Amino acid sequence: MTQVRPELSRYLRTETVGGALLLIAAATALLWVNSPWAASYLTMTETVVAIPRLHLELTLADWTKDGLLAVFFFVAGLELKRELVVGELADRKRATLPVIAAIGGVVTPALIAAVIGFGVPGMDRGWAIPVATDIAFALAALALTGSRIPAGARVFLLSLAVVDDLIAIVLIAVLFTTTMSLLWLLAAAGCFAAWALAQRKRVSTPLLYVPLALVSWYALHEGGIHPTLAGVALGLLTRVRPDPGERQAPATRLEHLFQPISAGLCVPLFALFAAGVPLNTTVFGELFSDRLALAVMFGLLLGKPLGIFGMSWAAIRLGIATRPNELGWRDMFALAVLGGIGFTVSLLVAELALADIADGSSVELAKTAVLVASLAASLAGSALLLRRGRVHQARRDARALEREE
Template identity: 80%
Template sequence: MITRVRSELTRYLRTETVGGTLLLAAAAIALLWVNSPWGDSYVTMTETVLSIGPLHLELTLADWTKDGLLAVFFFVAGLELKRELVVGELADPKRAALPIIAALGGVVTPALIAFTVGHGVPGMDRGWAIPVATDIAFALAVLAMTGSRIPASARVFLLSLAVVDDLVAIILIAVLFTATLSMLWLLAAVACCGAWALAQHRRIRTPLVYVPLALLSWYALHEAGIHPTLAGVALGLLTRVRPDPDEEQAPATRLEHLVQPVSAGLCVPLFALFASGVPLNAEVFGELFTDRLSLAIILGLLLGKTIGIFGISWVAIRLGVAKRPAGLGYRDMFALSVLGAIGFTVSLLVAELALGDIGDGSAEELAKAAVLVTSMAASLAGSALLLRRGRVHQARRDADALEPE
């Protein structure tokens, strides 16, 4: 079982690394496109409405990527979280303690900083949640490219932290962005989730059951007034992760193999393409470091995440509440904490949800620009620290290899 879990973790990291690279490429294309002479065509594309008449769904392409494609991303996150909680790193309370504590520190501290700096700014009653999430794909991609000489425990720590981090962000999305609630549709969504769990219990395997249930639960949550991506998380958490004796793989493992490449290689990059098109000019750059909204996000992400993750981890280890990951020093953990400041997918989503209906949209664009610039700064700073730490670890391994037996 341990060997299977480790091999699944390796495969997951490999896929997310490729997905992170595609995400960066899609974001770069969006930024270049919207700031080019053809920028109007980008806006036209994102605002094109694709409707499904019988279901009364009239969403723009940007909304379809935000509400539809990200549901697939959150489904994979739910599967990974369930696997980690049942048979992975988070199943062992001693191993789970540090990433859980670090994730909570990395949520509370950015939120407090953002709320304090941006208090009174329109939209910050919910916008304080923008800097609370770490982007799994982006952070793992940076770690894979620049931290190959860091012990493998660094990847496990960062992944576990990001999974818990995203769970908290998902809960915040459900609480903060549910304005009106239709109980009838909510009950329909609960019924779909119950049917999914029952089908798992009865060991039903045909997609003819699960695909309709997934679509119905998504539609029911959308009509209920709850962000429909939460359907993905719920169904992921209701999927079995332990294989039966007659099964080579558990359903969660099979679904991850099937869905994760689609999520990392298509859904998340497409969301980045539609969400990252922010006009960057002298005026925007000037406001980035003077406007309280953008400062709240920048300081919340860059300082809040780093201080929150590393500071609470250091305290927990010193107090004996948690153990430091094998092979990692405090400087390694500080470098990983800087990577935790990479807030992309979920941060952009929260920015749209919190600020999309305020004014002429300039607040949303400024918030997205702050997320993009800060994430890039965190990735560069984290990369530099990881490369330095990698050289230190390699030098130690070389020294150990030269010692006589």
Template identity: 85%
Template sequence: MTQVRSELTRYLRTETVGGALLLIAAAVALLWANSPWADSYLRMTETVVGIQHLHLEWTLADWTKNGLLAIFFFVAGLELKREFVVGELADRRRAALPIVAAVGGVVTPALLASAVGFGIPGMERGWAIPVATDIAFALAVLAMTGSRIPASARVFLLSLAVVDDLLAIVLIAVLFTAALSLLWLLAATACFGGWALAQHKRISTPVLYVPLALVSWYALHEAGIHPTLAGVVLGLLTRVRPDPGERQAPATRLEHLIQPISAGLCVPLFALFASGVPLDTRVFGELFTDRLALAVILGLLLGKTAGIFGISWAAIRLGIAKRPMGLGYRDMFALSVLGAIGFTVSLLMAELALGDVGDGSAVELAKAAVLVTSMTASLAGSALLLRRGRVHQARRDRRALQREE
């Protein structure tokens, strides 16, 4: 268990740095897209590169959301597998709270967004935009402002966000699969089977795994399924328990190798290409009047907070789950507000759901709503965490004084 906790600490540290880089990349994109050099930003994002005969002629922006995010989802799959097998979620009672909280944090914003945006073009899939919590962004805010909160807060938020991402991945598979090619789906399944078999046979050479990963990613794309799903499937198929005498399990080795690339390069680059939304007077004017923008804002800010905290409170009161050690309900409310930071996957959902709606203004408006709401949630969550941190520090100081007396 000590090794598991050290891995959790390393994961949080890397994601915190990645979250800071994500914020910087998003800020650069926003400033660039709203500067006199906005045309150069647009030319960069729309530059087409790829291989024509493989049907992979994409813009650089498309490569970041279809390619780089597959690496991000692979790390999420590894972390999810580790948490369920040997981590905090291996204990059913401990796992119950973040799991039910994640479900509440997906269902409530989806229902609220559907109600607010009912009948709007694109909302038949756009309701999924506010369902995801951004792991890197939320953990970065928690690390910067919640250092005096008990460590169980980090475990709860990480577990919640990982399960939340898994549910978002399932939604991507269900909502954004158009014409399904069974032949290519079988090819992807064969690659997944080959990966699982190689893990079972304790094969370790990247000469086998890299081609399997690339072919499975391409096969899912050709099958009509969003190719980033290959990442999470391969992560879930990777062995997390070390053999006797084995220093580290494959999942741990891969996390050490790939997570810094994901958190430090892939996610920030996606943010750079996805966050450049022109924030002109029209967008600002419509943010609080347009039903699409309101659906995203209310779904994220109110739906996520109410869904996460409400179902957590109910589960604890009913005895279904246990409250994290050292955390009060006010601490959990602050963490629930952080759950409303829906950056990476929410931006991806906006592009997938609204990319073919009208002239593209719907995508820009939805992305602007995600950005504004995520910043609002981060500021509100930070204020609450700082306040709760002072309360916890005062309690520790009182206990220290009592021991000295």
């Protein structure tokens, strides 16, 4: 058993396996909720699990979205911090690019959705539906189809998606949070400060870090902020440079520990609970004629690539930012298309923005539009990445042949 477990962990750390598990879970949810056994799926997702002493009552779907996904965001924060300090994003101009691209990827789809859906009920806040890129699904698609693309592609997409989601979380807080507790937010800030101080003082015991992580998550939840933000914050506050004589920095150790859990358990379970969108012929019949649905789909499929690629191109041309190593313009465009995978946050915003519409059909229509657009973006982006991967592999083969000669 001692030999099997490290091998299993190593296996689950590979992003291709994690991406495959995520897509299998998403497909299972989609088939399940549109099958004769749909009632059992809905019962499962809506089952409430409560912690009475903390006054927490969340459905299983909410626990996976707010709880398990925080582990994924923690791993993403660790990786992003490493790239910012000792990796490709240590260069200021390279670090600037994904931030500018993320802003373009938020503003452009929001404008397109607002113009197309102008005057439609619910679009006063529904313009925010297509603004977010789903980190988990986008990285899964990249892992499955972009393995031959230079590593800078993952760094760019990860950084872009993290900034994109942070902007989306702020939008949710501004547009949809009716009550925000300053005391709880200060408590969360105190936890983050204590984590950073403990890292600075080289404290290593989990007896301190585990409670800090749990309390910070709970404080953000009670404070009215999406609690997955705690994962990103703690990851970014973790030390990535090893001390002299230290075998591994804390960030490296934690990433090795949590990445298999994130890839093999947290993200697939999140997909299983999030991807169950009911589909019906009535909704599909309205999908390409209803302005709300068109606003969402054009925002994701047109606004995301235009905003991400356009702002990236402008920033690089103006000398504000630098293009990632070995990535060409066509690689950047393929990644921008992949940015149109909205899914989780887009589905959440659709529920929040359209909840006041009486008949409820608008929510179902918007969710279907998100699902169709995200699927189209994943297929188109993956096809472009496969093509670009063949080009990069041919270049590597040619260079290897030249060295042999």
